[in-house]
Amino acid sequence: MFRIDGMSRTPVYEQIIEQVEKLVSLGIMKAGDQLPSVRSLSIELSVNPNTIQKAYSELDSKGIAKSVPGKGCFIAESAEDVLKNAGRKKLTTLRELVKELALSGVTKEEIEKAVEDGLSIPVEN
Amino acid sequence: MFRIDGMSRTPVYEQIIEQVEKLVSLGIMKAGDQLPSVRSLSIELSVNPNTIQKAYSELDSKGIAKSVPGKGCFIAESAEDVLKNAGRKKLTTLRELVKELALSGVTKEEIEKAVEDGLSIPVEN
DNA sequence: TAACTGTACTAACACGCATAGTACAGTTGT
């Protein structure tokens, strides 16, 4: 269910966070669904339990997951909303990236084509 | 001429690189123009000379600047081309960001508007 | 010659990521 890229510069715990968010965004996981336990996932990914806990506790802080001692870690009711709002904030990043591309000489057409591609391609991974 | 954000997670030397690239992209600096000396810039930004050197030597590796012992560090002839090609590669980043936004529930219209904004707004900073 | 330039090198420190190990408390099924 999860996959870690050991060569990536982004920390393992962040990779996990991103993947959980992606699963929710894709509708593969919904509010109430249980995430793998800290220990089982740590074994599956061959990482330390503390690393998983860090990811889960951060997901908890964000309002994307809810950890319940003794029971497990579950997707929170607020998850979808949180991600939707986070997405809106990323629009700023998009604006800046487009500006940056335009500055470095990439044509308007190339940019618009890339956007179109991103919008049309349904899903992979 | 340069500004460092100490709170940012991106290393100081990378911030310098980005700003040099931006200056070239904006046409503010052109091939042959001299960058501040390692020592003077280190004082101006209150960072270690080694940090500046790291930035300059990386800019040299990229083909954006050319360091000449005894003389200084200058914008390379190849700078514009290098940045133009780098920009094209960032189109992939753009595609992925758009896909990510679409996934998290941001509408096509919102995305296209952000792109339009990025394309239209002339320049600031 | 003096004052500037880039370059090279070692040592040290700080911080964050990750590991290792242990322990405690709540929940669940038998």
Added chain:
DNA sequence: ACAACTGTACTATGCGTGTTAGTACAGTTA
């Protein structure tokens, strides 16, 4: 009640990287 699971907390350690500090050397220029 017990065993087996859950999340949580805490300390200690190792490691990589970014940064600082200090010194030194070589080329350029006035």
